[in-house]
Amino acid sequence: xxxxxxxxxxxxxxxxxxxxxxxxxxxxxxxxVRKRLTDALREAVRGGRLAPGTRLPSSRTLAADxxxxxxxxxxxxxxxxxxxxxxxxxxxGTRVASRDVPRPAKAARPPRTSGAPLHNLMPGTPDVTxxxxxxxxxxxxxxxxxxxxxxxxxxxxxxxxxxxxxxxxYLSRARGVRADPERIVVVPGFMHGxxxxxxxxxxxxxxxxAVESYGLDLHWDRLDRTGLRTEPLGVDDLGxxxxxxAGHRALLLTPAHQFPMGKPLHPDRRAEAVDWARHVDGLIxxxxxxxxxxxxxxxxxxxxxxxxxxxxxxxTASKSLAPGLRLAWMVLPAALASEVAELKFAAGAxxxxxxxxxxxxxxxxxxxxxxVRSARLxxxxxxxxxxxxxxxxxxxVQVSGIAAGLxxxxxxxxxTEESVVRAASxxxxxxxxxxxxxxxxxxxxxxxxxxxxxxxxxDHTWPATLAALCRVLP
Amino acid sequence: xxxxxxxxxxxxxxxxxxxxxxxxxxxxxxxxVRKRLTDALREAVRGGRLAPGTRLPSSRTLAADxxxxxxxxxxxxxxxxxxxxxxxxxxxGTRVASRDVPRPAKAARPPRTSGAPLHNLMPGTPDVTxxxxxxxxxxxxxxxxxxxxxxxxxxxxxxxxxxxxxxxxYLSRARGVRADPERIVVVPGFMHGxxxxxxxxxxxxxxxxAVESYGLDLHWDRLDRTGLRTEPLGVDDLGxxxxxxAGHRALLLTPAHQFPMGKPLHPDRRAEAVDWARHVDGLIxxxxxxxxxxxxxxxxxxxxxxxxxxxxxxxTASKSLAPGLRLAWMVLPAALASEVAELKFAAGAxxxxxxxxxxxxxxxxxxxxxxVRSARLxxxxxxxxxxxxxxxxxxxVQVSGIAAGLxxxxxxxxxTEESVVRAASxxxxxxxxxxxxxxxxxxxxxxxxxxxxxxxxxDHTWPATLAALCRVLP
Numbered sequence: 022x023x024x025x026x027x028x029x030x031x032x033x034x035x036x037x038x039x040x041x042x043x044x045x046x047x048x049x050x051x052x053x054v055r056k057r058l059t060d061a062l063r064e065a066v067r068g069g070r071l072a073p074g075t076r077l078p079s080s081r082t083l084a085a086d087x088x089x090x091x092x093x094x095x096x097x098x099x100x101x102x103x104x105x106x107x108x109x110x111x112x113x114g115t116r117v118a119s120r121d122v123p124r125p126a127k128a129a130r131p132p133r134t135s136g137a138p139l140h141n142l143m144p145g146t147p148d149v150t151x152x153x154x155x156x157x158x159x160x161x162x163x164x165x166x167x168x169x170x171x172x173x174x175x176x177x178x179x180x181x182x183x184x185x186x187x188x189x190x191y192l193s194r195a196r197g198v199r200a201d202p203e204r205i206v207v208v209p210g211f212m213h214g215x216x217x218x219x220x221x222x223x224x225x226x227x228x229x230x231a232v233e234s235y236g237l238d239l240h241w242d243r244l245d246r247t248g249l250r251t252e253p254l255g256v257d258d259l260g261x262x263x264x265x266x267a268g269h270r271a272l273l274l275t276p277a278h279q280f281p282m283g284k285p286l287h288p289d290r291r292a293e294a295v296d297w298a299r300h301v302d303g304l305i306x307x308x309x310x311x312x313x314x315x316x317x318x319x320x321x322x323x324x325x326x327x328x329x330x331x332x333x334x335x336x337t338a339s340k341s342l343a344p345g346l347r348l349a350w351m352v353l354p355a356a357l358a359s360e361v362a363e364l365k366f367a368a369g370a371x372x373x374x375x376x377x378x379x380x381x382x383x384x385x386x387x388x389x390x391x392x393v394r395s396a397r398l399x400x401x402x403x404x405x406x407x408x409x410x411x412x413x414x415x416x417x418v419q420v421s422g423i424a425a426g427l428x429x430x431x432x433x434x435x436x437t438e439e440s441v442v443r444a445a446s447x448x449x450x451x452x453x454x455x456x457x458x459x460x461x462x463x464x465x466x467x468x469x470x471x472x473x474x475x476x477x478x479x480d481h482t483w484p485a486t487l488a489a490l491c492r493v494l495p
Numbered sequence: 496x497x498x499x500x501x502x503x504x505x506x507x508x509x510x511x512x513x514x515x516x517x518x519x520x521x522x523x524x525x526x527x528v529r530k531r532l533t534d535a536l537r538e539a540v541r542g543g544r545l546a547p548g549t550r551l552p553s554s555r556t557l558a559a560d561x562x563x564x565x566x567x568x569x570x571x572x573x574x575x576x577x578x579x580x581x582x583x584x585x586x587x588g589t590r591v592a593s594r595d596v597p598r599p600a601k602a603a604r605p606p607r608t609s610g611a612p613l614h615n616l617m618p619g620t621p622d623v624t625x626x627x628x629x630x631x632x633x634x635x636x637x638x639x640x641x642x643x644x645x646x647x648x649x650x651x652x653x654x655x656x657x658x659x660x661x662x663x664x665y666l667s668r669a670r671g672v673r674a675d676p677e678r679i680v681v682v683p684g685f686m687h688g689x690x691x692x693x694x695x696x697x698x699x700x701x702x703x704x705a706v707e708s709y710g711l712d713l714h715w716d717r718l719d720r721t722g723l724r725t726e727p728l729g730v731d732d733l734g735x736x737x738x739x740x741a742g743h744r745a746l747l748l749t750p751a752h753q754f755p756m757g758k759p760l761h762p763d764r765r766a767e768a769v770d771w772a773r774h775v776d777g778l779i780x781x782x783x784x785x786x787x788x789x790x791x792x793x794x795x796x797x798x799x800x801x802x803x804x805x806x807x808x809x810x811t812a813s814k815s816l817a818p819g820l821r822l823a824w825m826v827l828p829a830a831l832a833s834e835v836a837e838l839k840f841a842a843g844a845x846x847x848x849x850x851x852x853x854x855x856x857x858x859x860x861x862x863x864x865x866x867v868r869s870a871r872l873x874x875x876x877x878x879x880x881x882x883x884x885x886x887x888x889x890x891x892v893q894v895s896g897i898a899a900g901l902x903x904x905x906x907x908x909x910x911t912e913e914s915v916v917r918a919a920s921x922x923x924x925x926x927x928x929x930x931x932x933x934x935x936x937x938x939x940x941x942x943x944x945x946x947x948x949x950x951x952x953x954d955h956t957w958p959a960t961l962a963a964l965c966r967v968l969p
Contacts, residue, residue: 346647
């Protein structure tokens with residue numbers, strides 16, 4: 022069996038900074054050591070473990086670390102320079118020669134598919150080119166400087182207290198949530214929150230959950246995987262119907278801005294849902310995915326404000342800032358907060374502390390409000406332009422739903438959705454038909470439509486994207 | 496039912512930056528509007544939704560946003576200033592008055608328990624005071640500047656390609672891992688990786704997994720929750736025994752540095768484990784939690800290098816940098832990579848992209864190697880001091896295991912562990928006995944010992960902590 026050698030790190034940050042792991046089996050005299058070291062280094066270069074351009078430690082340092090004579094290392098280096106594996110230049114030390122070794126970084130990039138969309142109106146993502154990099158960096162710098170040492174340890178599974186306090190204040194102020202840092206759990210994305218809540222409900226013996234007739238199959242699949250069958254409620258002019266809740270004890274809802282239909286739940290229905298939850302000891306999961314983005318004058322506060330003990334509020338930075346941050350949060354009934362925190366701890370998935378502290382700083386400094394306000398203006402303008410362009414290009418197509426969010430539903434003449442989606446695909450316009458958001462068990466008849474994520478494109482591509490959309494409308 | 500009002504964000508980042516959510520039900524003339532607005536604002540302040548010091552929008556802006564006359568807002572503000580809820584000062588606008596409202600931030604801090612340890616030798620955490628803040632910020636700044644826009648979207652569930660490429664190169668070089676970015680999955684902590692692997696094994700029909708006689712109950716619990724019963728193998732002078740593997744198809748192992756016992760697995764056993772896995776189509780989960788920290792000259796390369804199709808390599812930044820980063824990684828057999836990525840996607844837990852890109856930059860710039868090297872020096876010195884101090888203070892106590900890692904096992908005279916742990920607790924010295932790391936079903940007889948996390952204390956507390964340890968030794 023081979024023994025292993027590696028540099029043992031005698032220098033605290035000197036001229037070289039590379040760890041080696043060399044297999045050099047057996048023992049022997051100096052010439053034996055030299056040969057084994059040479060072989061091991063060669064193998065490391067050949068196999069790609071030492072990448073081209075990597076600077077090797079000085080012969081003195083490596084010799085000290087390996088406990089061999091300096092000349093042995095110098096000789097091994099000289100051999101490999103002679104063989105072309107290494108290069109030695111005055112002032113730049115000994116390095117691995119540049120050769121045509123396949124680079125892992127390049128191998129990893131997925132091949133560009135020729136079918137990638139030219140124009141992207143897929144719903145669910147904000148304009149990521151508008152991520153406020155400079156402001157975020159400022160917040161991150163301040164947060165990193167101010168962070169107590171214990172922030173770098175294993176922390177509270179609910180998330181950092183600084184962020185939970187900032188969220189409590191913000192959500193109360195901006196969304197009418199009755200929040201308290203003790204009841205907030207920060208999660209790496211809405212989907213993980215949904216997973217934890219699904220586990221919680223299953224642990225309480227539930228096997229079914231009511232959902233809306235239209236929604237995201239990703240969410241239904243996730244609940245299904247945790248052991249909850251999703252059963253769609255009906256829908257009418259007031260929004261999701263509550264008369265189908267009999268026999269249920271859990272409900273997933275987008276009350277402020279139904280996804281994807283785009284209407285708020287009628288106040289009567291909100292009250293009925295909460296009454297139902299009180300009556301049956303039930304739980305409402307409120308998905309407030311885009312609550313920040315209202316362009317008219319009557320935003321609907323969080324349903325959670327009506328009964329914080331019956332509603333779990335779920336919010337996210339994925340629409341207001343960027344999905345890549347993986348920052349989302351839940352405001353939980355007091356009775357459930359510690360149980361959900363335990364489930365989260367068990368699943369072992371938490372947000373990095375630096376992002377948490379940066380978001381806390383972003384919120385308390387007012388940078389979040391400023392960013393949301395500016396994004397709101399831009400998206401509102403886009404929505405106005407969408408409405409005008411569609412009215413112009415396709416008078417038979419209706420833009421439905423309230424002026425809010427990052428997407429709109431375009432109602433198409435009956436029987437045209439499939440051909441429009443196909444035409445979009447031919448033109449490499451990323452777009453989704455309404456039918457794919459309809460729950461397979463929904464009782465409502467299918468309607469033809471498009472779910473247009475007008476928030477997705479970059480500003481400079483927006484006009485061309487809108488024009489491409491208009492071209493495929495009937 | 497109440498309608499809701501909120502400011503609609505006409506300004507793109509002006510003098511005020513606060514969203515309001517005001518319940519102001521009903522309609523009526525100007526005096527009715529003024530009263531409802533006043534009531535709503537008062538309620539928002541009283542209930543804490545508007546925190547003391549919060550700056551309100553100008554009356555002009557709020558009036559425009561609410562679609563009411565400017566005087567109506569000015570009057571409402573004036574009323575509330577008169578009542579003491581708001582303050583108005585030249586140059587600083589209208590603000591919520593500072594009163595003794597309970598601040599969420601303060602309410603959230605857990606009360607300091609009088610029993611919190613004065614000295615902390617709990618294993619599992621590095622010295623978090625040594626987190627390289629300035630270097631990390633530099634990497635984060637560079638990463639944020641260089642990040643492509645699409646990094647801010649929903650990304651590859653395996654993690655950013657930049658990080659996977661940097662890890663492939665580093666792990667190959669430093670740990671002898673046969674890595675390829677395509678097979679790497681970045682996870683928010685080892686525990687989440689273990690969860691995903693547990694789900695994978697259960698999906699393949701496994702219901703049991705072999706583990707070491709000593710380990711972490713957190714890991715056993717987690718596997719148990721996914722549906723895998725953990726069954727401990729025996730142990731002898733060569734390390735974990737492989738003769739108990741018959742009938743098993745999965746094995747969790749710490750081959751480089753057994754946790755907590757501190758010895759590497761004997762080469763024969765490594766080979767036997769891999770042979771077993773090949774023979775039974777089994778899988779080894781290699782927990783390489785502290786592979787960077789070796790202080791002698793013969794580090795053991797990753798077991799994964801022996802057979803990348805039979806061994807899942809699991810590494811983490813929790814020991815080398817900080818647990819708070821929540822950065823860990825798996826190198827998977829080709830046949831499993833996409834399946835694990837799908838499980839990860841379904842669980843909805845990913846790392847924030849900025850931490851991923853910062854670590855990639857940290858690795859490729861050499862900052863990671865420099866940090867590890869410097870940390871290694873410091874921990875090595877601590878270990879040497881621990882060995883010397885224990886030899887001096889308690890000659891009957893043996894420091895066992897190789898010179899590596901962030902913890903050491905102190906073998907105690909038979910029958911003394913419980914009283915030593917109790918004495919430590921009295922002196923508020925955080926410390927764990929060896930017995931709590933013994934699997935409940937382990938066949939090996941219990942041994943008395945301590946697991947001393949000498950990596951945990953801050954540098955300036957280390958001498959006092961070491962002295963406190965020596966005082967409780969028998």
